[in-house]
Amino acid sequence: MPSFDAVVIGAGVNGLACAGRLSKAGLKVQLVDQAAQVGGAMATREFAPGYRVSAVAHLVNALDARVESGLDLARHGLKWSARDLATTALGENGDHLVLCGAFGERLDGSISAADRAAWTELRVRLLRFAAVLAPFKAMSPPRLAANAGNDLIALAKIALKLRLLGRDDMREFLRLLLINVADVVEDEFADDRLKGLIAFDATLGAHLGPRSPNTLILLLNRLASQAAGTVAGLALPKGGMGAVAAAMANAVAELGVDVRANAPVRRVLVEGDRAVGVELQCGEIIRARHVVSAANPKTTFLDLVGRPQLDTGFVRRTRSIRMRGGAAKFHLALSGAPDFRGADLTSRLVIAPSVNAVENAFNAVKYNRFSEKPVMEIIVPSAFEDGLAPAGHHVLSAIVQFAPREVEGGWNDRRGAFGERIMATLEAHAPGISGLIVAAQMLSPEDIERDYSMIGGDWHHGELAVEQMLFLRPAVGAAGYATPVPGLWLAGAGSHPGGGVSGAAGWNAAERLIGSEGAQ
Amino acid sequence: MNDPRLHFNTPLKTTPFHPRIAAANRLNAWGPWGGYSTALVFDDEAMEHTAIRNQASLYDLSPMTKYRVAGPDAAAFLDRLTIRNVAKLAVGAVHYTAWCDDEGKVLDDGTLFRLAENDFRLCCQERHLPWLLDSAFGYDVTIDDETESVAALSLQGPCSFAVLKRAGLDAVAALKPFRMAEFAIGGIPVMISRTGFTGDLGYELWTAPDYALALWDRLFDAGSLHGLRPIGTNALNLARIEAGFIIANMDFVPADIAVRADRARSPFEIGLDWMIDFDKGHFNGRRALLAEKQAGSSRWALVGLDIDGNVAADHAIVYAGRTREVGVVTAAAWSPSVKRNIALAMIERPFHAEHSGDLWVEIYALRELQYQKLMMRARIVDRPFFSHSRRRATPPAEF
Ligand SMILES: Cc1cc2nc3c(=O)[nH]c(=O)nc-3n(C[C@H](O)[C@H](O)[C@H](O)COP(=O)(O)OP(=O)(O)OC[C@H]3O[C@@H](n4cnc5c(N)ncnc54)[C@H](O)[C@@H]3O)c2cc1C
Numbered sequence: 001m002p003s004f005d006a007v008v009i010g011a012g013v014n015g016l017a018c019a020g021r022l023s024k025a026g027l028k029v030q031l032v033d034q035a036a037q038v039g040g041a042m043a044t045r046e047f048a049p050g051y052r053v054s055a056v057a058h059l060v061n062a063l064d065a066r067v068e069s070g071l072d073l074a075r076h077g078l079k080w081s082a083r084d085l086a087t088t089a090l091g092e093n094g095d096h097l098v099l100c101g102a103f104g105e106r107l108d109g110s111i112s113a114a115d116r117a118a119w120t121e122l123r124v125r126l127l128r129f130a131a132v133l134a135p136f137k138a139m140s141p142p143r144l145a146a147n148a149g150n151d152l153i154a155l156a157k158i159a160l161k162l163r164l165l166g167r168d169d170m171r172e173f174l175r176l177l178l179i180n181v182a183d184v185v186e187d188e189f190a191d192d193r194l195k196g197l198i199a200f201d202a203t204l205g206a207h208l209g210p211r212s213p214n215t216l217i218l219l220l221n222r223l224a225s226q227a228a229g230t231v232a233g234l235a236l237p238k239g240g241m242g243a244v245a246a247a248m249a250n251a252v253a254e255l256g257v258d259v260r261a262n263a264p265v266r267r268v269l270v271e272g273d274r275a276v277g278v279e280l281q282c283g284e285i286i287r288a289r290h291v292v293s294a295a296n297p298k299t300t301f302l303d304l305v306g307r308p309q310l311d312t313g314f315v316r317r318t319r320s321i322r323m324r325g326g327a328a329k330f331h332l333a334l335s336g337a338p339d340f341r342g343a344d345l346t347s348r349l350v351i352a353p354s355v356n357a358v359e360n361a362f363n364a365v366k367y368n369r370f371s372e373k374p375v376m377e378i379i380v381p382s383a384f385e386d387g388l389a390p391a392g393h394h395v396l397s398a399i400v401q402f403a404p405r406e407v408e409g410g411w412n413d414r415r416g417a418f419g420e421r422i423m424a425t426l427e428a429h430a431p432g433i434s435g436l437i438v439a440a441q442m443l444s445p446e447d448i449e450r451d452y453s454m455i456g457g458d459w460h461h462g463e464l465a466v467e468q469m470l471f472l473r474p475a476v477g478a479a480g481y482a483t484p485v486p487g488l489w490l491a492g493a494g495s496h497p498g499g500g501v502s503g504a505a506g507w508n509a510a511e512r513l514i515g516s517e518g519a520q
Numbered sequence: 521m522n523d524p525r526l527h528f529n530t531p532l533k534t535t536p537f538h539p540r541i542a543a544a545n546r547l548n549a550w551g552p553w554g555g556y557s558t559a560l561v562f563d564d565e566a567m568e569h570t571a572i573r574n575q576a577s578l579y580d581l582s583p584m585t586k587y588r589v590a591g592p593d594a595a596a597f598l599d600r601l602t603i604r605n606v607a608k609l610a611v612g613a614v615h616y617t618a619w620c621d622d623e624g625k626v627l628d629d630g631t632l633f634r635l636a637e638n639d640f641r642l643c644c645q646e647r648h649l650p651w652l653l654d655s656a657f658g659y660d661v662t663i664d665d666e667t668e669s670v671a672a673l674s675l676q677g678p679c680s681f682a683v684l685k686r687a688g689l690d691a692v693a694a695l696k697p698f699r700m701a702e703f704a705i706g707g708i709p710v711m712i713s714r715t716g717f718t719g720d721l722g723y724e725l726w727t728a729p730d731y732a733l734a735l736w737d738r739l740f741d742a743g744s745l746h747g748l749r750p751i752g753t754n755a756l757n758l759a760r761i762e763a764g765f766i767i768a769n770m771d772f773v774p775a776d777i778a779v780r781a782d783r784a785r786s787p788f789e790i791g792l793d794w795m796i797d798f799d800k801g802h803f804n805g806r807r808a809l810l811a812e813k814q815a816g817s818s819r820w821a822l823v824g825l826d827i828d829g830n831v832a833a834d835h836a837i838v839y840a841g842r843t844r845e846v847g848v849v850t851a852a853a854w855s856p857s858v859k860r861n862i863a864l865a866m867i868e869r870p871f872h873a874e875h876s877g878d879l880w881v882e883i884y885a886l887r888e889l890q891y892q893k894l895m896m897r898a899r900i901v902d903r904p905f906f907s908h909s910r911r912r913a914t915p916p917a918e919f
Contacts, residue, residue, distance in 0.1 A: 273802060307658030308600055311622035311804050316654050477622070484622075484807060 004030045004258075004288035006513070007278050009265050009304070010492060012040025015294030016248040017067045017503030018491040021510035022292075023255040024070065030286055031257050032278070034264030034453070039245025041452050042501055048439030051333035051395050052388045054241040055443070056452055057501050058329075058379050058397045059085070059348065061234050062225035063244075066138065067503035071251035078237060078247035081384035083227070085234040086347040089193040090429050094341035097193045103127065103223060103232040115191045122188050127232060129173050130223035132161045134231075137224060137497040137504050140480050140512050141470040178466065181219055182210040182355045192354040199359075200352035200375055204399070205459035205499070207324040209362030210355050214466040221464070225502065234348060238385055244501060268293070268304045268488060275305075275488035290487055290513060294506055296453065296461045297321060297474040297494035305485060314484055317475035321494070322468065325445035325457030326365050328403035330376070330422050332396040333389065333438040338380065338430045345383035351376050351429055358401075365402040370418045374425055376400040393438065398422070405445040405456045415442060460499035461492055470496055481509040482516070489513055532557045535582035536671040536732030544750050551753060554645075554667070556583035559752040566856070568755035572718050573857050573906075575747030576679040578739060579756050581672035581724060582732075585630075585647055589640040591661035598632065598640060601655050601804060603787060605797040609634045614698045614715050618792045624808030625775035625784035627651065628768050629792060631715060633700060641666070645768040651776065655804065671732040675739065676722030676759070678908075679746035681916040684712070684723065687742035692723070693915035705738050717756065719763025721910045721917075746919075761853045761862060764824055764903030766790060771822065771850040771864055785866075786812055789820035791903075821872035822850075824903040825863040828896040830854050831885045833863050839880040842895060846871040849881060855905060862905045863898070872900065 008019045011033035019031040037043065041056040067073070087104070089097040098108035104123060107116055139154045165173055176184065181202035185195040199210035202219035209215075228235035237243045253259055264281040268291050277287035293300040301310060301318045310318075343349055352358050352375040361371035382394040389395045400422055407414050419442050427434050445457025454461060462474045471479045474494040481489050491509035493499030533556050535541070541559050549560040558580060562568060571577040589598060599606040604617040611634050618629040630644030642652075652663045675683060684692045687705050692712060695701060700713035708731045716722035727735055740748060760767070768774050775784035786809060787793045797803075798810060812818055827833050832854050838847040847867035855862045863881070871879070883894040910917055 273807065302658070308596070309802050311807075312601075312651065312655040313622035315657055319657065 002277065002287040002289050004028050004286065006030070006290040006292055007032065007286050007288040008292045008294060008491065009268075009278060009300070010040065010294035011038035011249070011259060011261070012294060012492065013042055013244070013248070013501050013503045014492045014506030014509075015040070015292075016245070016252055016506070017064070017071070018292055018294055018506030018510045019257045019259075020067075020071045020248070020252040020255055021507050022513065023252060023257045025510070025514045027514075029257045030288065031252065031259045032263040032265060032280070032286070033261050034281075036262055037242070037245070038249050038259060038261055039242060041454065042241040042245040043452075044240030044242030047331050047441040048333045050390050051393070051439060052240065053331045053381060053395045053397045056329060056448060057241050058381070058399065059234055059377075060227045060237055060241075060244065060501050061222065062500035062502040062504075063227055063235075064138070064502050064504040064507055065226055065229075066507050070507070071248060071255075073244070073247045073251060076247040076250040076254070078244060079239075080228050081236040081238045081381070082346060083233060083235045084230050085236060086344070087197065087234070088340075088343045088347045088349050089197040090340055090343060090349055090351050091193055092353065096341070096343050097191070097197075098344070098347065099197070102230050111191050111194065115189045115194060118188045119194065122184075125172070126220065127223055128165075128169070129176065130220045130232070132158065132165065132173065133220055134224035135161075136470070138508065140508055141473065141496040143471055143480060176216050176220075178214050179216045180211050180213055181215040182359065184216055185355060196352035196354045196357055196375075197350050199355045200350055200377070203358060203362065204377065204401070205327060206465070207322070207326045207365065207458075207463050208465065209359045211359050212362075217466060218464060221498070225500070236379065236381065236384055240381060240388065241501065265295075265304060267306060268300075268485075270305065270309050270485060273309075274486045278304075290489060292489040292491050292509065292513065294490075294492040296323075296455050296492065297478065297490060298323065298455055299453065300490065301478075301483075305488065309485055311484065314475070314477045317477065321474050322463045322465070323456035323458040323461065324365075324463060325405055325448065325454070325459060326362070326402040327457070327459060328370075328400045328418070328445065329441075329443040329448070330398040330400050330419075331441040332433075333440070334394040334396060334433070334436040335438050336392065336436050337383065337394055338396065338426075338433045338436060340430045345380045349378040349380075351378070351425060362402050365404040368404045368406055368408045370403045370407055370414070370421065371401065372421055374400045374402065374422055376422070376425070398426075403444055405449065407444070411444045411446045415444065418442060418444070461494035462498075464498040469498075473498070481512040535580055536729035537580045537582065537673070537736055540733060540736045541580055541750065549752065553753065554583040554585060554647075558583060559750070560754050561752040562750050565752070565754045565758075568749060568751040569758050569856060571747060571749040571751060572677050572720060572755060572759045574678065575749065576675060576677040576683050576743055577749055577751040577755070578736075578743070579674040579676070579751050581674045582670070584667070584672065585644050586666045586670050586672075587642045587649070587652060588664045588666045589642060589652075589661055590638060591659075592638055593659040594638045594640055594661050597656055597659040597661045598642070599800060599803060600659075601652070602632065603792070603797070603803060603805070603809070604632075604795040605800045606632070607800065611635075611637055612699055612701065614700060614713050617795060618787055620787065620805030620809065621775045621784075622805060622808065623775070623784070624786045624805035624812060626772060626787055626790060626792065627774050627776055629766065633713065646774055646777070669729065671727050671729045671735075673725045673735065673739070674716055674722065675725060676716045676718040676720050678721055678910055678917070678919040679743075679748070680722050682918040683739060683743040683746050683748055685918065686746070687738055695723075696914045697912050705735065708735050708738065710735060717763070717765055718759040719765070719904050719906055719911060720759070720908065721913075757851075758853050758855070761851050761864065762855050762857050762904065762906035764864070764905060766822065766850075766864065771866070785820060786818060788812060788818040790822040790866075819869055820847075821867050821869055823865055823867055823872050823900045824905060825849070825865050825879070825881065825898040826901045826905075827852075827861040827863055827881050827898045829883075829894065830861050831883050831894060831896075832861065833881045833883045833896070833898075836863075836881045836883050838865050838867060838898065839882065840871045841878050842880045846879075857906045860905065864903075865898075
């Protein structure tokens with residue numbers, strides 16, 4: 001007799017969202033994670049005595065509205081240090097450009113009237129197109145086969161939205177859909193800061209440069225998200241990303257989910273060609289009618305399910321899911337506030353001086369090198385709230401691109417050299433920052449892979465790229481959350497619509513599972 | 521000399537038996553098989569077929585694709601790869617098997633030899649190394665293509681045992697069908713399996729290429745009094761049709777080669793479903809095949825036809841009730857052994873059963889540059905068309 005209706009593997013944002021949704025539908029759910037703390041890549045960690053920072057993800061830009069309200073995260077303790085965070089595109093000599101409100105509703109700083117006008121126009125256009133794509137994220141990916149059981153009503157709504165674009169807009173939409181972001185910004189503006197920033201945002205978390213094909217769609221994907229109620233907004237959770245994890249854990253516990261940390265799954269039990277539970281590393285067996293994996297798809301199939309249960313073609317596809325992380329995390333404990341030539345520390349600070357700067361930074365990873373002049377997104381969380389650093393001190397969190405999973409010379413030997421390159425870039429924009437350093441930490445994609453079981457250190461547990469989207473995500477045969485093994489479901493970022501602190505994949509997977517129950 | 525860039529100079533390789541085959545090939549009739557030159561006919565196709573059924577025949581099997589699968593997980597891997605149960609295959613035994621893609625469509629059929637507990641040889645028509653290697657991911661096995669490093673001959677016909685006996689191999693008498701053992705013929709190490717593609721008494725002999733010519737010579741020394749004859753592919757093809765055997769790319773299109781999605785066939789659709797062991801655990805294509813079985817969704821059936829008249833119906837269209845197209849003949853011949861006009865045909869279900877009394881075959885007989893269109897009645901009959909108790913008798917008779 002199964003003790004649970006569903007056992008969910010992995011308590012990252014998606015496992016938590018999935019477990020919560022299943023529980024709301026009345027299922028009895030066990031959620032297990034191998035880590036000591038739930039949350040996966042949503043974690044607030046002390047990296048030096050007295051200094052805490054969001055260890056991996058540090059900004060919320062895509063929290064799924066269904067998750068936020070459905071789990072009532074506000075009531076369970078989620079608070080925002082800031083919503084609608086502005087972005088400061090750091091200029092070389094203090095001539096910063098500030099994008100205020102969601103995706104630069106207003107531009108502050110010196111910029112030509114022509115660029116200002118062009119920005120206003122492009123911004124609206126991109127947001128309009130993103131809105132067309134947004135509904136896709138909240139549904140199972142459509143399937144190509146006839147009678148595939150697609151949600152035809154949802155698809156019809158999207159089709160209607162497309163129709164309403166009108167002919168010219170439709171043409172423009174199709175032109176932009178698969179274009180690279182560099183071409184778009186170079187068509188539109190002269191200002192390097194603005195172009196660099198948009199190029200950076202489009203390629204954040206990707207293994208692509210701004211001139212790589214299909215990069216604009218990643219920007220549209222970003223804009224098709226919402227944070228703390230604002231479309232295309234940015235929000236900073238109070239207490240760091242660990243606080244989001246804590247709120248979600250509280251929420252699902254209240255819904256009746258049994259959450260267990262320190263419970264690594266060794267394998268998925270398959271009996272009579274059906275997933276019937278999991279075996280933990282300690283040998284304990286948990287039986288359930290459904291097994292849901294919100295862990296990485298490669299881990300799920302190749303390690304937990306195991307090769308013998310899967311067909312060759314499917315294994316081929318699983319093994320070739322690309323998971324090349326390109327982002328490193330860099331944390332500084334500082335004895336005082338850094339000065340980015342007067343930039344507002346309660347904004348998101350981006351160093352991406354031009355399209356070429358981002359492209360050149362990306363070039364390095366193609367050859368297994370780190371960028372000599374990395375581009376980065378910086379948050380100084382201690383500027384928003386107390387308690388993350390000793391009084392008067394600060395913590396700085398940066399996502400630094402690009403760094404390969406495997407670096408020439410090995411990360412053990414090259415870690416220091418990359419740290420120096422990051423510091424040189426920071427020092428150039430915040431003169432004197434080096435003198436404030438109390439402690440520093442660099443997490444390479446290799447470190448992230450090891451510490452957070454994200455293969456390749458990949459942001460999305462499977463690169464988010466056109467050829468790995470929708471019904472191709474994570475691989476044909478498992479794209480609709482159901483997998484080739486009856487009773488086994490996928491629910492992590494590796495599935496549609498991809499990663500980020502979102503929970504959309506987990507929520508969609510739960511709805512799919514619930515739907516299958518109804519159909520029985 | 522061995523510059524791999526010059527491969528185009530030899531578009532077809534020759535087999536280790538080539539010097540003897542070239543000398544005996546009086547018609548100089550050659551055809552390609554798996555990248556090798558092979559004899560289609562030596563001097564008289566009808567006499568070669570007669571040798572298969574009434575004397576003894578020798579066919580060069582070397583171009584057949586051969587994989588060596590070895591290692592601690594070899595049996596588990598092959599069980600996972602193929603649709604038949606490898607656990608039931610004893611050491612020293614051979615079984616006919618097939619393997620499928622994820623959708624349960626056949627990639628190839630072939631014979632699996634269990635040489636030792638963890639050592640197998642898989643023989644088949646097409647090349648499959650990438651598929652085998654990818655299927656082996658996660659298994660402790662090595663897979664080597666040994667097509668070039670094993671020379672093989674097929675000795676078939678009622679006198680085949682007598683030939684071996686005369687060559688000094690009395691011990692072969694104990695070999696049952698689908699069994700194999702190691703022997704030596706005048707110092708030549710040779711593995712002999714009681715297998716073949718003719719449906720007759722016969723053996724396949726496997727040795728190292730260096731021994732190939734000596735083995736050939738020994739067999740002909742021993743075989744002359746028994747009418748041993750080298751045979752080409754044409755005669756063998758006639759014999760295999762009589763025996764009702766199918767060949768990849770002739771009677772079905774391997775799923776990985778098929779360009780048109782609807783050309784792939786499941787084991788149910790080409791008469792290989794008897795091999796499937798659904799209870800042995802997971803194997804490639806199992807889920808799709810089980811679904812096909814449960815839904816009864818097979819669309820085709822490979823059947824044997826007995827056709828009126830004596831004109832071979834190669835690639836003819838099959839009709840139900842003279843008008844409705846329901847399939848195609850994949851192989852056909854006037855059979856000298858059973859004196860019937862026989863064929864293998866791929867027929868759309870349910871016409872393989874319900875309308876079997878009303879099937880017609882449209883044959884275009886080209887007679888001195890004019891087609892004569894024949895609409896001939898065809899009946900579905902059991903395969904094999906030809907069978908003889910001598911095939912299975914152990915010890916075999918000496919004719
Ligand atoms: C450097 C970096 C920076 C990022 N920054 C941001 C950001 O600022 N904003 C943003 O929105 N997104 C960001 N992301 C992306 C985001 O962190 C992820 O996409 C998201 O957290 C993935 O959530 P998940 O639940 O799918 O997977 P995870 O959070 O990885 O959760 C998977 C869980 O499964 C568990 N698990 C794995 N194997 C087993 C097993 N065998 N048994 C039990 N449990 C197991 C793991 O312990 C883990 O908790 C960043 C990613 C990276 C790499």
